[in-house]
Amino acid sequence: MALFTKEEALRYHACGHPGKVETVPVKPCATQRHLSMAYTPGVADACRAIHADAAEGYAYTNKGNLVAVVSNGTAVLGLGDIGPLAGKPVMEGKGVLFKVFADVDVYDLCIEQKDPAKIIEFVRMLEPTFGGINLEDIKAPECFEIEQTLIREMDIPVFHDDQHGTAIISGAGLIAALELAGKKAEEVKVVVSGAGAGAIACTNFFMALGVRRENVYMFDSRGLLHKGRAGLNAAKLAFAQERDHGSLADVMRGADVFLGLSVGGMVTPDMVASMAANPIVFACANPDPEIAYPDAKAVRDDLIMATGRSDYPNQINNVLGFPFIFRGALDVQARTINEEMKMAAARALAALAKEPVPAEALAPYGLASASFGVDYIIPKALDPRVIEWVAPAVAEAAMRTGVARRVIDLDAYRVELRERMKAARARIGAFIDSYGLDF
Template identity: 85%
Template sequence: MALFTKDEALRYHSCGHPGKVEVVPVKPCATQKHLSMAYTPGVADVCRAIHADVALGYDYTNKGNLVAVVSNGTAVLGLGNIGPLAGKPVMEGKGVLFKIFADVDVYDLSIDQKDPKKIIEFVKMLEPTFGGINLEDIKAPECFEVEQTLIEQMDIPVFHDDQHGTAIISGAGLIAALELTNRKPEDVKLVISGAGAAAIACTKFFESFGVQRKNVFMFDSRGLIHKGRTDLNSQKAEFAQERDHGSLADVMRGADCFLGLSVGGMVTQDMVRSMAPSPIIFACANPDPEISYEDARAARADVVMATGRSDYPNQINNVLGFPFIFRGALDTRASAINEEMKLAAARALAALAREPVPAEVLTAYGISELAFGVDYIIPKALDPRVIEWVAPAVAEAAMRTGVARRQLDLAAYKVELRERMQAARARIGQFIETYGLDF
């Protein structure tokens, strides 16, 4: 059942202050002294200090808590190539999630540009202002070139969430599901429906914790990716099987795990029945999964099922990743978000799913109990503990792997995060009290 109507969604975005984000000063400017320090002449002292030591830019400006969400609107989730302006509400929404979940500030930059080289040129010019870059909704294969080039040429974290966010959250779910079903990653036969940016990133990420490429069977709209095909780009060709093993139904027989990042209705109940015992199915197409939760469970009582939807158990939701990954990266002033940091985030999420669930989370979801098992392998998006698990894990990995420019006391950092989010929630409470909440 829909939680809102179209008119309600439009009114939500248009009432009062149009859009979902605004810039709010965080220093007073009520007296002549305040004005003199905020701008001229006092600001000159700050400029001279940063000019003498650029590292002070993190202390005297908002760079250390500011992320640019950059998109050209060519691959907006569920909507496709709708352009930068039509995609802007999504980018604003991303800014809301960064702020609500991890107190990270965002400028959303929707740009009218499809040429990857010009996108790269634009983003590189942003480095003095931002502490990190979140690339969003840029279509494949251009997104691969854009991200990789920027990672190589910039000295701040660059992260394409459509790729790596999905990979990290589904990876966390897979780590937990493998434990739950007593499987080893190196033994898993993995079938993937979809061969876009997210599917390729997920596969590479799964390989980082043991899944074997020889056991990966990836399908695009034309069938199984194999070496007999002549229509593969370089990204797809990496995952080509030696020969054609048949249709999706053929390959699903005996499979341990299915990952869907394609379109609804691709998987039948017969396919589910043909899988190995306790099959793991992550059907992430939105809004309609490759097979519905109800159909999968009706086909196999032992299935471990996840979707991209919030109205079923085990939602693979990127909001469990990007706010907290950037939080840890920003707080260590990291020069990159590397594979070790991504893996640390996934393992932290998988570990949190094994912990007792507090009452406030149960209340938020209107349920009486929740424990690690078939219907709970991924923490809930509204679990306030996620920031205290994921951000420190990311920070520790950044320090351990040498990309951090600031060292943290992790025990003190966890306390700092808790206090920071309590203060942020109090500000939100004041906003609601002032403006009301009628949705």
């Protein structure tokens, strides 16, 4: 049953203050003294301090807690190439999630540009203002060039969530699922439906966890990627099998893992029935998975399944990653988000899933209990403990690998995060209540 109607969703976005975010001052500006410190002449002291030492920009501006969500709207989830203005509600929503889950401030920058070189030039010019860049809903293969170039050329974290956010959360799920299935990453046969940015990043992450390249069978809309096919771009060619092994149904026989980041209805119950013992199915197409959860569970008692939906167990939800990854990276003033930081986030989520689940994490879902098992392989998105597990893990990896400008005490940091989020939730709640909106 739908949680809301189209009319309710449009009213949510339009009523009161249009959109979902606004900027508010965090320093008083009620007296002449306040005004003279906020702007001229007092602002000059902050300017001179930063001019003398650029590191002071983190002390005297919001740079250290500010992320740019940059999109050209060419690959908006479930909607395709709808352009930057139509994609703006998604980017505003991303800003809401950053703030609510990790107290990270965001400016969404939706740009009318498809040329990768010009997008790169635009984003590079943002570095003085922002502590991090979150690329969003930019289509493949352009997104690969854009992200990798910016990572090389910028001295702040650049993160394409459509790739790495999905990879990190599905990777956490795979760690748990393999343990439950009694299988080793280096031995499993993996079938991937989809060959876009998310599918390629997830597959690379699975390989970083131990999956062997030769055991990966990736399909795009034309079929299996193999070296006998013409017209494969470099990103797809990297996953091409030596020869054609047949249709999706053919290749699914005996498979241990299915990863879907394509379209609904690609997988039939018979395909799931043909998989190996204790199969793992991550059907992440939204809003309709490659195979519906009830249909897959009906044919296999030993199935471990996850989807992108919140109304079934084991939701692969990027909100478990990006807010907390940036929180940890920002708090140590990281120069990049490297592979070790991404892996640390996935392993932290997998470890948290094995911890006892408190009532406060269950209440939003109307659950009485949950414990590590086939119906709980990754934490719930609204579990308030996630920030205390993922952000410190990311910060520690940044410090350990030498990309952090700042060294912090991790035990004190966990306490600080708990108190920060308690205060942030109260502040955000009071601010929203002041609008008097009822949803």
